[in-house]
Amino acid sequence: MKTLQVALAERSYPIHIGAGLLDDVDLLRACVPGRQVAVVTNDVVGPLYAARLTAAFADRQLDVLTLPDGESHKTLATWGGIHEFLAQRGHHRATTIVALGGGVVGDMAGFAAATWQRGARFVQIPTTLLAQVDSSVGGKTGVNLAAGKNLVGAFHQPAAVIADTSVLATLPEREYRAGLAEVLKYGFIADAAFLDTLLGSVSELLARETNALTQAIERSCAIKAEVVAGDEREEGRRAILNFGHTFGHAIEKILGYGELLHGEAVAVGMVMAADLSWRCGRIGKTEAAGIKAAVAAFGLAVERPASVDTGAMLHAFGMDKKVVDGRVRFVLANGPGDVEVTADIPEHLLRQTLQTTALCEQDG
Amino acid sequence: MKTLQVALAERSYPIHIGAGLLDDVDLLRACVPGRQVAVVTNDVVGPLYAARLTAAFADRQLDVLTLPDGESHKTLATWGGIHEFLAQRGHHRATTIVALGGGVVGDMAGFAAATWQRGARFVQIPTTLLAQVDSSVGGKTGVNLAAGKNLVGAFHQPAAVIADTSVLATLPEREYRAGLAEVLKYGFIADAAFLDTLLGSVSELLARETNALTQAIERSCAIKAEVVAGDEREEGRRAILNFGHTFGHAIEKILGYGELLHGEAVAVGMVMAADLSWRCGRIGKTEAAGIKAAVAAFGLAVERPASVDTGAMLHAFGMDKKVVDGRVRFVLANGPGDVEVTADIPEHLLRQTLQTTALCEQDG
Numbered sequence: 001m002k003t004l005q006v007a008l009a010e011r012s013y014p015i016h017i018g019a020g021l022l023d024d025v026d027l028l029r030a031c032v033p034g035r036q037v038a039v040v041t042n043d044v045v046g047p048l049y050a051a052r053l054t055a056a057f058a059d060r061q062l063d064v065l066t067l068p069d070g071e072s073h074k075t076l077a078t079w080g081g082i083h084e085f086l087a088q089r090g091h092h093r094a095t096t097i098v099a100l101g102g103g104v105v106g107d108m109a110g111f112a113a114a115t116w117q118r119g120a121r122f123v124q125i126p127t128t129l130l131a132q133v134d135s136s137v138g139g140k141t142g143v144n145l146a147a148g149k150n151l152v153g154a155f156h157q158p159a160a161v162i163a164d165t166s167v168l169a170t171l172p173e174r175e176y177r178a179g180l181a182e183v184l185k186y187g188f189i190a191d192a193a194f195l196d197t198l199l200g201s202v203s204e205l206l207a208r209e210t211n212a213l214t215q216a217i218e219r220s221c222a223i224k225a226e227v228v229a230g231d232e233r234e235e236g237r238r239a240i241l242n243f244g245h246t247f248g249h250a251i252e253k254i255l256g257y258g259e260l261l262h263g264e265a266v267a268v269g270m271v272m273a274a275d276l277s278w279r280c281g282r283i284g285k286t287e288a289a290g291i292k293a294a295v296a297a298f299g300l301a302v303e304r305p306a307s308v309d310t311g312a313m314l315h316a317f318g319m320d321k322k323v324v325d326g327r328v329r330f331v332l333a334n335g336p337g338d339v340e341v342t343a344d345i346p347e348h349l350l351r352q353t354l355q356t357t358a359l360c361e362q363d364g
Numbered sequence: 365m366k367t368l369q370v371a372l373a374e375r376s377y378p379i380h381i382g383a384g385l386l387d388d389v390d391l392l393r394a395c396v397p398g399r400q401v402a403v404v405t406n407d408v409v410g411p412l413y414a415a416r417l418t419a420a421f422a423d424r425q426l427d428v429l430t431l432p433d434g435e436s437h438k439t440l441a442t443w444g445g446i447h448e449f450l451a452q453r454g455h456h457r458a459t460t461i462v463a464l465g466g467g468v469v470g471d472m473a474g475f476a477a478a479t480w481q482r483g484a485r486f487v488q489i490p491t492t493l494l495a496q497v498d499s500s501v502g503g504k505t506g507v508n509l510a511a512g513k514n515l516v517g518a519f520h521q522p523a524a525v526i527a528d529t530s531v532l533a534t535l536p537e538r539e540y541r542a543g544l545a546e547v548l549k550y551g552f553i554a555d556a557a558f559l560d561t562l563l564g565s566v567s568e569l570l571a572r573e574t575n576a577l578t579q580a581i582e583r584s585c586a587i588k589a590e591v592v593a594g595d596e597r598e599e600g601r602r603a604i605l606n607f608g609h610t611f612g613h614a615i616e617k618i619l620g621y622g623e624l625l626h627g628e629a630v631a632v633g634m635v636m637a638a639d640l641s642w643r644c645g646r647i648g649k650t651e652a653a654g655i656k657a658a659v660a661a662f663g664l665a666v667e668r669p670a671s672v673d674t675g676a677m678l679h680a681f682g683m684d685k686k687v688v689d690g691r692v693r694f695v696l697a698n699g700p701g702d703v704e705v706t707a708d709i710p711e712h713l714l715r716q717t718l719q720t721t722a723l724c725e726q727d728g
Contacts, residue, residue, distance in 0.1 A: 076444045083440070087511035090682065115479070118506060118517045119597070142482060147451035153482045154518060233483070318454065 001027075002214075004221055006137065007229040011157045015137060015221050019210065021164035022049055022125070028056045031123050031160040036095035037062045038086055040109035042069040045101045045127045049167065053100065053125075063089045067105065071144070072258040074104045076152065079143050082112040093117040096159075102128035102175075103135035103262060107150070110141030114156030124161045128171060129179025130263050132163040133186070133220035138228040138241075144257055148316075149249050155233055163221070165214055178263025180205060180298045181244075183216050185270060186223045188291060189243045192337035194219050195294070202297050239341040243331040244270030250316035254308050267300035275359040277333040279349040282340075288360040291333065303359060310354040365391075366578075368585050370501065371593040375521045379501060379585050381578065385528035386413055386489070392420045395487050395524040400459040401426045402450055404473035406433040409465045409491050413531065417464065417489075427453045431469065435508070436622040438468045440516065443507050446476040457481040460523075466492035466539075467499035467626060471514070474505030478520030488525045492535060493543025494627050496527040497550070497584035502592040502605075508621055512680075513613050519597055527585070529578055542627025544569065544662045545608075547580050549634060550587045552655060553604045556701035558583050559658070566661050603705040607695040608634030614680035618672050631664035639723040641697040643713040646704075652724035655697065667723060674718040 001018035021027060037057050041050055046066045054062055065085045067078055086095070097120055099109035106124055113122035126136035142153020168176065183205075187195025197215075198205065204212035224241065231238035248269030252260060260268075271292045278288035296302050317328045327343040334340055356362060365382035385391060401421050405414055410430045418426055429449045431442055450459070461484055463473035470488055477486035490500035506517020532540065547569075551559025561579075562569065568576035588605065595602035612633030616624060624632075635656045642652035660666050681692045691707040698704055720726055 076440070076447070080440045080444075083509060083516050084511075087509050087515055111479075115475075115506075115516050115518055117515060118504065118519055140482065142479075145447060145451050147448075151451055151481060152447050152479050154479055155482055 002218055004218070004225055006157070006225040008157060008232055011139075011232075013158055013160050015161040015163065015225065017132075017163045017165065017214065017218055017221065019164070019166045019214075021162050022052045022167065025056045027162065028053065031162060032057065032096045032098065034094050034096055034121070035060050036091050037098060038089070038091055038095055039064045039098045039100055040067065040082060040105055040112070041065070041100040042067050042102075042105050044069045045105070048170070049100060049127065053098065061089075063091070067108070069104075070258045071104055071252075071262065072256070074108055074144050074257065076143055076145070079108050079111055082108065083116060086112070086116055091116070091120075093120060096121040096123060098123045098125060099136075100125045100127065102126065102131045106131055106136050107141050107153070108143060110139075110156055110158070111143060111153050114141055114154035119156065122156060122158045124158045126161065126163055127167045128175055129168055129217075130175070130182050130261075131179075132165070132168075133179065133217055134182040134224065134241075136161045136163070137221055137224045138238075139232065148253060149257070157232075163217065165210070165217060168208060168213065174264075175261060176208070177206075177299050178261040178267070181263040181267035181270070181295065181300055183220050184294060184298065185241075185243055185266065186220045187294075187337065188270065188333065189240045189331070189339045190223050190227070190337055191219070192335075194223075195336060199294055199297065206299065237341075239329065240331055240339050242341075243333075243339050244268075244273050246317065246328060246330050247272040247313075250313050251305065251308055253316045254312045255305065260305070264300060267295050268302065268304055271295055271302045271359045272304065272353055273331060274333055275356065276330065276345070276350060276353040278360060279352055280332060280345065283333050283335060285360065287333070287335070292360045303357065304354075310351060313354050366582055368582070368589055370521070370589040372521060372596055375503075375596075377522055377524050379525040379527065379589065381496075381527045381529065381582055381585065383528070383530045383574065383578075385526050386416045386531065389420045391526065392417065395526060396421065396460045396462065398458050398460055398485070399424050400455050401462060402453070402455055402459055403428045403462045403464055404431065404446060404469055404476065405429070405464040406431045406466075406469050408433045409469070412534070413464060413491065417462065425453075427455070431472070433468075434622045435468055435616075435626065436620070438472055438508050438621065440507055440509070443472050443475055446472065447480060450476070450480055455480070455484075457484060460485040460487060462487045462489060463500075464489045464491065466490065466495045470495055470500050471505050471517070472507060474503075474520055474522070475507060475517050478505055478518035483520070486520060486522045488522045490525065490527055491531045492539055493532055493581070494539070494546050494625075495543075496529070496532075496581055497543060498546040498588065498605075500525045500527070501585055501588045502602075503596065512617060513621070521596075527581065529574070529581060532572060532577065538628075539625060540572070541570075541663050542625040542631070545627040545631035545634070545659065545664055547584050548658060548662065549605075549607055549630065550584045551658075551701065552634065552697065553607045553695070553703045554587050554591070554701055555583070556699075558587075559700060563658055563661065570663065601705075603693065604695055604703050606705075607697075607703050608632075608637050610681070610692060610694050611636040611677075614677050615669065615672055617680045618676045619669065624669070628664060631659050632666065632668055635659055635666045635723045636668065636717055637695060638697055639720065640694065640709065640714060640717040642724060643716055644696060644709065647697050647699060649724065651697070651699070656724045667721065668718075674715060677718050
């Protein structure tokens with residue numbers, strides 16, 4: 001087991017990464033003090049792993065709430081149901097809420113923990129690659145409205161993250177690859193050497209080879225922890241973690257939440273961001289094409305879905321939460337491992353990126 | 365105008381208290397920067413005062429959401445409606461949400477601000493005495509579940525509180541007296557001299573005489589600001605502000621939210637707390653009777669409503685949010701201006717307090 005630390009003064013917490021951690025009863029119990037535990041999971045993950053927690057906390061009050069799987073359920077209604085459940089089972093302010101699942105479960109359980117009696121203890125046990133390398137770390141929680149993703153939420157740091165890499169063996173291929181998109185993101189935004197390592201071990205990663213995968217998760221979490229520690233509430237640099245997300249969120253919103261996996265939308269979004277970076281003169285065409293090739297190497301789609309048109313994208317940006325006083329912010333590439341947040345995009349270049357059918361390859 | 369400061373490092377903010385502040389355009393504009401303003405009010409207060417804000421911000425995007433009046437509407441559904449409204453009107457993360465109303469409006473608008481895009485700027489313009497002296501200061505926000513008051517919420521400090529004492533002139537008598545209950549509370553918990561001042565000016569206060577009332581509001585806010593600054597998230601001393609609230613919340617829950625005003629329930633709750641303090645040997649019978657007489661002097665009911673029985677109260681305590689690992693916490697009086705939080709109450713004494721029909725006067 002490797003343990004990283006997210007350094008946030010009195011809100012600091014460990015990220016434990018390793019194989020078989022769900023069977024490590026001592027670790028689980030150390031992360032969950034108190035006599036009440038509420039486990040929030042979904043109908044895919046719960047049947048596989050919830051029993052491990054029930055066994056580890058046999059001497060406590062442990063209640064399991066199983067939500068329907070999928071981004072389309074990440075709503076105020078589902079989240080309100082978590083609160084009704086906590087009230088029905090008599091959970092006190094001193095309870096611990098444990099998220100056992102992917103990003104959707106983590107976002108909703110975390111937002112419930114942020115707001116249960118004005119803030120309860122929260123532990124993340126992410127079971128997808130995307131959740132292990134991204135959404136479980138950093139304290140962003142929330143739910144979607146019809147108008148946009150994560151429009152309602154809170155910053156609420158977990159007390160611990162337990163990433164058991166063993167559970168990734170049974171992850172569906174599509175979800176696994178969507179997670180690799182976020183792993184690649186860390187290379188693009190912060191670490192050119194890591195990007196080289198990833199591109200040098202594509203086949204090992206696609207085969208889920210333990211060493212390559214564990215190292216990719218550790219490095220991803222280390223980058224995220226470092227960025228979050230420097231800017232917890234995204235007042236500055238943390239926004240670099242949104243590379244590909246302005247485009248990606250718009251695509252998710254237009255297609256309807258759940259049509260594409262979040263990582264799949266981010267994958268296309270990163271290629272669109274590379275295309276826009278090239279059009280803005282920040283990187284060369286070869287470099288933009290390299291980002292596209294890297295995404296493609298991990299089996300991810302690299303073109304905007306045909307049903308998503310320019311007008312819909314521009315409309316979607318109008319209510320993207322990254323808007324500051326009416327200007328849309330994008331994270332653009334300046335070079336390998338180097339990106340920058342900017343709201344200063346010539347609209348005609350943005351339109352070229354939205355209109356082209358061959359990103360990073362032709363002029364509009 | 366008098367300005368007090370709530371000292372919370374980077375979350376510090378001013379409380380402005382004075383007559384006619386709603387007409388002070390410069391003050392209003394200084395407290396609400398940015399180009400978007402969302403005013404949340406109710407159907408009693410909005411028609412009286414919302415136009416002042418519309419006029420003050422004629423050059424900005426200002427949207428007014430009018431909620432139905434009353435504690436029974438302090439629900440997840442009403443709060444979710446605030447978010448839908450913000451999304452429909454295209455409010456960004458940089459918007460300012462202004463609560464114009466009493467405690468219910470402030471709690472819901474504040475919780476919406478806490479959670480809109482993970483945290484938006486929030487300004488309190490309290491229009492009831494209770495909100496001016498208590499709920500608008502300190503950052504507690506939230507909504508009720510059927511199972512209990514404020515079970516879902518967040519700590520989210522306002523950027524400013526603007527307490528215009530002129531608006532209290534038209535406050536219904538019942539609401540005004542309910543507010544005086546919280547004013548009295550500050551005397552009971554923290555300031556014997558202030559309590560003497562209040563008891564020496566009962567007729568002036570009941571007549572809403574400007575000087576007496578303004579001084580009472582200032583001293584109440586100063587005490588609250590000092591307590592909150594020392595313990596923002598109620599990990600210790602802040603709980604003394606809940607004097608009378610464990611009993612009061614239970615009564616409100618049993619009768620149904622909105623049957624009694626919050627201050628009315630707290631008034632009875634403080635007399636019950638005095639009774640229990642006496643039974644626990646913390647204060648003498650004369651002192652307990654003095655607390656009861658002080659509450660009665662301000663025209664507030666001092667006996668538990670006949671329809672609220674002991675069993676219902678004990679049941680209600682079971683899901684009171686002040687429970688820590690199954691033990692109910694009470695704030696008990698040790699003497700004038702001196703209280704203490706304790707979970708160490710002999711159950712037979714608690715039952716005597718719940719059963720007596722003459723609080724602070726007979727033995728059970």
